[in-house]
Amino acid sequence: MCAALVAAPADLIVSAGKVVTMDGQRRIIDNGAVAIAKGRIVAVGPRAEIDKAYTAAKRIDRPDALLTPGLVNAHTHAAMSLLRGMADDVELDDWLRRFIFPAEAKNVNEAFVRAGTRLAVLEMMLGGTTTYADMYYFEQAVAEETKKAGMRAVLGQTVIGFPAPDYKTPEAALAATEKFIAAYRSDALITPAVGPHAPYTNSEETLKAARALANKYGVPYLIHVSETNQENMESGLKHHRLSPTMYLDSIGALDGRTVMAHMVWAGSNDLQFVKTRGAGIVHCPSSNAKLASGIANVPAMVAMNLPLGLGTDGPAGSNNDFNLFEEMDLASKLAKVNTRSPKVLPAKTMFEMATLGGARALGMDKEIGSLEAGKRADLITVSLNEPNGAPAHDPYSMLVFSLKASDVQDVVIEGRVTVENKRPLTLNPVQIYKEAAAIRAKVDASLK
Amino acid sequence: MCAALVAAPADLIVSAGKVVTMDGQRRIIDNGAVAIAKGRIVAVGPRAEIDKAYTAAKRIDRPDALLTPGLVNAHTHAAMSLLRGMADDVELDDWLRRFIFPAEAKNVNEAFVRAGTRLAVLEMMLGGTTTYADMYYFEQAVAEETKKAGMRAVLGQTVIGFPAPDYKTPEAALAATEKFIAAYRSDALITPAVGPHAPYTNSEETLKAARALANKYGVPYLIHVSETNQENMESGLKHHRLSPTMYLDSIGALDGRTVMAHMVWAGSNDLQFVKTRGAGIVHCPSSNAKLASGIANVPAMVAMNLPLGLGTDGPAGSNNDFNLFEEMDLASKLAKVNTRSPKVLPAKTMFEMATLGGARALGMDKEIGSLEAGKRADLITVSLNEPNGAPAHDPYSMLVFSLKASDVQDVVIEGRVTVENKRPLTLNPVQIYKEAAAIRAKVDASLK
Numbered sequence: 001m002c003a004a005l006v007a008a009p010a011d012l013i014v015s016a017g018k019v020v021t022m023d024g025q026r027r028i029i030d031n032g033a034v035a036i037a038k039g040r041i042v043a044v045g046p047r048a049e050i051d052k053a054y055t056a057a058k059r060i061d062r063p064d065a066l067l068t069p070g071l072v073n074a075h076t077h078a079a080m081s082l083l084r085g086m087a088d089d090v091e092l093d094d095w096l097r098r099f100i101f102p103a104e105a106k107n108v109n110e111a112f113v114r115a116g117t118r119l120a121v122l123e124m125m126l127g128g129t130t131t132y133a134d135m136y137y138f139e140q141a142v143a144e145e146t147k148k149a150g151m152r153a154v155l156g157q158t159v160i161g162f163p164a165p166d167y168k169t170p171e172a173a174l175a176a177t178e179k180f181i182a183a184y185r186s187d188a189l190i191t192p193a194v195g196p197h198a199p200y201t202n203s204e205e206t207l208k209a210a211r212a213l214a215n216k217y218g219v220p221y222l223i224h225v226s227e228t229n230q231e232n233m234e235s236g237l238k239h240h241r242l243s244p245t246m247y248l249d250s251i252g253a254l255d256g257r258t259v260m261a262h263m264v265w266a267g268s269n270d271l272q273f274v275k276t277r278g279a280g281i282v283h284c285p286s287s288n289a290k291l292a293s294g295i296a297n298v299p300a301m302v303a304m305n306l307p308l309g310l311g312t313d314g315p316a317g318s319n320n321d322f323n324l325f326e327e328m329d330l331a332s333k334l335a336k337v338n339t340r341s342p343k344v345l346p347a348k349t350m351f352e353m354a355t356l357g358g359a360r361a362l363g364m365d366k367e368i369g370s371l372e373a374g375k376r377a378d379l380i381t382v383s384l385n386e387p388n389g390a391p392a393h394d395p396y397s398m399l400v401f402s403l404k405a406s407d408v409q410d411v412v413i414e415g416r417v418t419v420e421n422k423r424p425l426t427l428n429p430v431q432i433y434k435e436a437a438a439i440r441a442k443v444d445a446s447l448k
Numbered sequence: 449m450c451a452a453l454v455a456a457p458a459d460l461i462v463s464a465g466k467v468v469t470m471d472g473q474r475r476i477i478d479n480g481a482v483a484i485a486k487g488r489i490v491a492v493g494p495r496a497e498i499d500k501a502y503t504a505a506k507r508i509d510r511p512d513a514l515l516t517p518g519l520v521n522a523h524t525h526a527a528m529s530l531l532r533g534m535a536d537d538v539e540l541d542d543w544l545r546r547f548i549f550p551a552e553a554k555n556v557n558e559a560f561v562r563a564g565t566r567l568a569v570l571e572m573m574l575g576g577t578t579t580y581a582d583m584y585y586f587e588q589a590v591a592e593e594t595k596k597a598g599m600r601a602v603l604g605q606t607v608i609g610f611p612a613p614d615y616k617t618p619e620a621a622l623a624a625t626e627k628f629i630a631a632y633r634s635d636a637l638i639t640p641a642v643g644p645h646a647p648y649t650n651s652e653e654t655l656k657a658a659r660a661l662a663n664k665y666g667v668p669y670l671i672h673v674s675e676t677n678q679e680n681m682e683s684g685l686k687h688h689r690l691s692p693t694m695y696l697d698s699i700g701a702l703d704g705r706t707v708m709a710h711m712v713w714a715g716s717n718d719l720q721f722v723k724t725r726g727a728g729i730v731h732c733p734s735s736n737a738k739l740a741s742g743i744a745n746v747p748a749m750v751a752m753n754l755p756l757g758l759g760t761d762g763p764a765g766s767n768n769d770f771n772l773f774e775e776m777d778l779a780s781k782l783a784k785v786n787t788r789s790p791k792v793l794p795a796k797t798m799f800e801m802a803t804l805g806g807a808r809a810l811g812m813d814k815e816i817g818s819l820e821a822g823k824r825a826d827l828i829t830v831s832l833n834e835p836n837g838a839p840a841h842d843p844y845s846m847l848v849f850s851l852k853a854s855d856v857q858d859v860v861i862e863g864r865v866t867v868e869n870k871r872p873l874t875l876n877p878v879q880i881y882k883e884a885a886a887i888r889a890k891v892d893a894s895l896k
Contacts, residue, residue, distance in 0.1 A: 084838075085845040089780075089794035123835030289781035290849075292790040320849040321836045330778065332537075333737035334785070342740040346537035387571030388769045390532075390881040391888035397533040401738075401768040406854030433838040440839030 008042075010035040011415055013056040015047045016067035016381050020395050022356050022370035026348070028395060034067065036377040039188065039415035044371050060410050060420070062381045066395055066403075068351075069370050070130025070378035070413065071324040072358025075222075075261040075282040075311025077136045079108070079116030081123070082439050083316035092228065092291050095317050099447075106446040107439070108165035113138040115435040117145040120315075122427045124322045125151060127405030130378040130413045132322075133259065133282070133311070133362055135195040135222050137166040140180050143190045150418045150426045152378060154259075154362050155184075156195025156222035159210050161202045170206040174213060181217045188376075188414055191364070193220040193259075199244045200231055204251055211253045220257045220363055223248070226270070227262035228293050245270035254279055257363045261311060262287075263301075264294040271297075271304055280307040280361030283353070285331040287313035295338045298331060302349055307365075309358030328354050328400045347396035377415040383407045456490075458483040459863055461504040463495045464515035464829050468843050470804050470818035474796070476843060482515065484825040487636065487863035492819045508858050508868065510829045514843050514851075516799075517818050518578025518600075518826035518861065519772040520806025523670075523709040523730040523759025525584045527556070527564030529571070530887050531764035540676065540739050543765050547895075554894040555887070556613035561586040563883040565593040568763075570875045572770045573599060575853030578826040578861045580770075581707065581730070581759070581810055583643040583670050585614040588628050591638045598866045598874045600826060602707075602810050603632075604643025604670035607658050609650045618654040622661060629665045636824075636862055639812070641668040641707075647692045648679055655701050663704045668811055671696070674718070675710035676741050693718035702727055705811045709759060710735075711749075712742040719745075719752055728755040728809030731801070733779040735761030743786045746779060750797055755813075757806030776802050776848045795844035825863040831855045 012035075019032030021044055033050035035043040043050055087099035113136065124132055131152040134142055139157040146153045157177040159170050167173040177194055184192040196202050196210040214221040226232055226244045239247040245266055248254050258279040263270070266281075274281060283296050301308050310327045312319050328350040335345040359369025367376050384392055388402045411419035418426045460483075467480030469492055481498035483491040491498055535547035561584065572580055579600040582590055587605040594601045605625040607618050615621040625642050632640040644650050644658040662669040674680055674692045687695040693714055696702050706727040711718070714729075722729060731744050749756050758775045760767050776798040783793040807817025815824050832840055836850045859867035866874045 082839060085841045085849060088842070088845045088849060089791055091790055095790075119835060119838060126835060286781065289785040290790065292784045292788050294788070295785055315850070320845070323836070323852075326774070326777075329774075330781070333734065333778070334782075336740045337737040337743055337782070340740050340742070342539055342543075342738065343537055385877070385881065387567060387574060387877065387880070388771070390567060391530060391884040393533040393888065393892075394536070397536045397768070401536060402532060402763070404771075404852065404854060406852060429833070429835065432835070433833065436839040440841065444841075 007053060007055045010037045010042060010054040010056040011058070012036040012412065012417070013050060013054060013059045014067060014379060014381065014410070014412060016062045016065045017384070018066050018395055019044065019371065020066055020068040021372065022069050022352065023372045032067065034371055034379060036412070036415045039377055041371060041373055041375050041377045043373055060381070060417070062409060064385045065381040065383050065409055066399065067379060067381050068399065069355040069368070070380050070411065071128045071354045072309055072362065072369065073124060073129045073132040073312055073322060073324055074259070074309030074358040074361050075284055075313060076132055076134060076322060077314035078120035078132065078134050078142065079113040079136050080314035080316040081120040082112060082116040082436055083443065085320045086316045088317055088320070095291070100316060103443055103447060104165055107443045108137055110138045110141045112439060113141045114145050115439055117142045118149065118427060118432050119436050120322055121146060121149045121151050122424060122429060122432055125149065125411055125418055126408060126422070126424060127323055127325065128380040128382065128408040128411065129322065129324055130380065130411060131358070131368055133222060137164055140183070143184055143192070147187070147189050150413050150416050152189045152368070152413055154191040154193050154220055156193040156220070158195045158197055159202065159206060160197040161206060170202065174209055178213060181219055185217055185219065191219065193222050195222045198224040199248055200234065207248070207253050208251055211256060215256045220259050221253070222259045222261070224262055225260040226265040229265050232265040243267065243270050245273055249273050249277065259361055262296070264288050264296045266297070268300060271300060271306065275304055275306055280309065280363065282309045282311040282361055283331060284311045284313040285327055285334050287318040289330070289334065291318050295334055298335050299339060299344045302345065307357065307360035308353055309361035310354050323405045324354050325403060325405045332400060347394070347400040350400045351396050377412055379412050380408055381410040383409040455501060455503045458485045458490060458502040458504040459506070460484040460860065460865070461498060461502060461507045462515060462827060462829065462858070462860060464510045464513045465832070466514050466843055467492065467819065468514055468516040469820065470517050470800065471820045480515065482819055482827060484860070484863045487825055489819060489821050489823050489825045491821055508829070508865070510857060512833045513829040513831050513857055514847065515827060515829050516847065517803040517816070518828050518859065519576045519802045520757055520810065520817065521572060521577045521580040521760055521770060521772055522707070522757030522806040522809050523581055523732055523761060524770060525762030526568035526580065526582050526590065527561040527584050528762035528764040529568040530560060530564040530884055531891065533768045534764045536765055536768070543739070548764060551891055551895060552613055555891045556585055558586045558589045560887060561589045562593050563887055565590045566597065566875060566880050567884050568770055569594060569597045569599050570872060570877060570880055573597065573859055573866055574856065574872060575771055575773065576828040576830065576856040576859065577770065577772055578828065578859060579806070579816055581670060585612055588631070591632055591640070595635070595637050598861050598864050600637045600816070600861055602639040602641050602668055604641040604668070606643045606645055607650065607654060608645040609654060618650065622657055626661060629667055633665055633667065639667065641670050643670045646672040647695055648682065652699055655696070656699055659701045659704060668705045668707050669701070670707045671709070673708040673711055674713040677713050680713040691715065691718050693721055697721050697725065707809055710744070712736050712744045714745070716748060719748060719754065723752055723754055728757065728811065730757045730759040730809055731779060732759045732761040733775055733782050735766040737778070737782065739766050743782055746783050747787060747792045750793065755805065755808035756801055757809035758802050771853045772802050773851060773853045780848060795842070795848040798848045799844050825860055827860050828856055829858040831857040
């Protein structure tokens with residue numbers, strides 16, 4: 001018997017009615033399948049061919065579903081799940097000063113962050129997110145909980161110019177960040193990162209020190225930039241007429257892998273520098289709308305082919321959920337009505353933003369974001385056996401404009417099945433909801 | 449034994465952790481319940497009191513859910529579910545002339561409308577909608593399917609100035625509408641209506657004849673008004689400087705129960721006339737955004753306390769679903785970012801728009817829209833045993849900004865349980881999806 005005719009062993013085969021690959025040719029394969037071994041995709045193709053070439057210990061077959069890359073939530077604050085809906089319908093300043101900062105100062109500790117992360121990861125995973133980028137406190141605890149749940153994440157330890165729940169000075173935060181990076185730098189699921197909060201909440205010295213640290217270990221530098229018009233105006237007055245982006249560039253903070261959240265008020269000159277420096281942008285349409293920050297010029301970012309992902313931002317008043325299906329839908333609708341053109345940000349562009357675009361923004365597009373042999377095996381199936389999934393039509397249109405997070409049927413991350421037929425396999429919802437209720441009761445009491 | 453101490457018989461008792469009544473005082477009752485008999489609410493109160501006062505043949509107890517009035521989708525085209533995603537990301541004119549009109553001309557017949565209505569009603573019902581307002585063709589068939597499913601609806605038979613799939617002239621449509629009204633005018637679930645498509649697609653004569661017919665039977669007059677800027681501008685040129693609203697008023701078309709969909713380009717003078725005439729408005733945020741029509745001045749409508757509901761519009765490119773949870777969320781976010789104020793259209797206002805507001809817009813607020821003794825028993829429970837439902841906080845905030853259509857657990861319409869624990873009891877999803885796929889294949893083939 002010739003060796004070439006023997007089916008190779010794989011750990012897992014997932015098949016579906018249509019496979020949306022997001023590969024270089026944006027192939028969509030009818031009755032397709034993906035074979036997975038050792039956490040990586042080994043082959044993508046028609047199911048008949050995959051089944052001939054591979055035998056698998058486990059299979060998931062979904063003839064009535066789409067199989068796609070897992071979604072990338074490129075900017076959030078996971079543990080704020082416990083502060084969900086803390087303060088809706090209020091001014092940004094009130095929101096921060098009257099609600100969020102006092103709630104955090106009184107309540108955020110390591111146990112809070114662990115419980116909040118579990119809740120957030122459960123919601124994200126059930127809704128098809130396989131990678132998220134976080135900026136919060138106690139990121140070591142976030143890393144442990146995320147890893148336990150089998151989720152992939154880029155975790156930015158916050159560095160900020162005032163006393164934070166975990167570290168009282170930026171110097172202490174930077175020192176702890178270095179230890180955190182050392183512990184996780186070669187982890188399969190966790191990419192540690194430096195998270196200087198924003199240009200306006202850190203000194204130049206801290207922003208530079210954070211950059212030096214990121215570059216020393218080759219990890220991403222996550223930062224909020226140009227979220228509000230006020231931030232932009234104050235930057236000009238404070239930094240010799242420079243916008244937040246130009247200011248960061250002037251101090252060398254963009255010299256390395258940078259992930260810039262929001263960029264609502266970025267001008268075309270700012271975007272040109274983002275492109276030149278190879279930085280990534282994360283668009284957060286729900287947050288920017290709900291807090292009335294503004295509408296980012298996403299069509300320009302797309303036209304320039306910037307590395308551009310989508311983020312939910314935190315759920316404590318600025319969203320209030322972790323739902324990338326809603327972000328895709330909203331980003332397209334906002335851009336259409338804002339530009340008065342129904343053609344901008346079509347479905348295919350939006351699905352790319354939620355997958356490969358997010359991966360590019362995070363600097364991970366060689367590893368995730370599409371279904372291609374050699375990439376890490378992060379994928380989801382989305383059921384079409386739903387009223388909003390019928391009748392089937394263009395897969396991109398369905399994924400962006402009619403299918404929902406609740407239609408996600410299976411989730412595979414690093415080759416491991418973490419959700420099967422809508423049931424989470426790595427987290428305990430009952431326990432998580434109970435913890436969340438208990439902690440929230442304490443938070444609410446602390447503010448009375 | 450004293451008669452007052454004997455528990456009265458009810459058909460159904462539904463209890464929940466919190467009851468959001470939307471009554472005059474906007475009471476929220478912890479551990480509340482609703483007793484139902486003969487299709488009507490007989491009592492609303494604390495569960496302990498209701499259980500003492502009533503015994504029921506059936507009960508549904510949801511300690512981990514919210515119990516609210518059913519949602520009102522005040523403007524849609526249900527059977528267009530079969531044309532879902534027919535043409536996304538294209539100009540409105542292309543959408544109508546290249547896709548929708550040809551697809552309808554070649555495919556829409558009574559069988560199409562029946563299958564499309566079943567699919568739409570299934571999606572609406574599973575997502576918590578208990579009343580919908582329709583404008584389409586073959587409304588007699590829509591009525592039969594809606595009634596069979598146990599759904600409530602206001603059904604406007606389309607009258608339009610060119611040959612339609614059902615009737616070739618407005619005269620024929622008006623004659624058929626009269627028969628339709630006669631057949632359903634005293635139905636518990638179906639409110640028949642006249643549906644003159646728009647001011648610009650009907651002659652003055654037809655608009656007046658439609659009004660006369662509506663008034664003869666005291667039924668609503670459903671019409672699209674001021675959806676696009678082009679419509680507004682053309683109206684001024686054609687009708688002696690009058691906006692579409694003013695034109696309708698000038699010919700007496702607003703003298704009676706009128707339901708005006710869209711009103712994106714309505715000015716404050718138009719809104720003043722709407723108020724004076726007692727007409728209702730239906731805001732369709734997804735459609736207006738996706739087709740880039742514009743953003744309606746909803747804060748002004750709310751400030752004037754106009755009868756104002758929410759609609760999904762049709763799903764054939766202008767939405768693409770029937771999801772009022774998304775419309776509530778989107779309407780609030782759009783208004784916030786459009787006015788640059790995070791305070792406008794807060795959660796409570798949005799939930800009112802999706803319930804009592806829709807009922808007012810349709811002229812049905814004496815019958816539906818809130819949980820009050822004497823009203824028709826249309827209510828839903830929404831599960832909080834969902835990651836996006838934890839931790840529990842303000843019920844309005846949750847309903848608008850974090851809970852989803854997929855979290856709807858039970859649906860009761862006219863006292864009948866139509867969805868129980870997320871399972872539809874009056875419709876067969878497998879059959880409906882199969883029909884939808886078969887018809888859509890024919891539609892797609894017809895356009896090749």
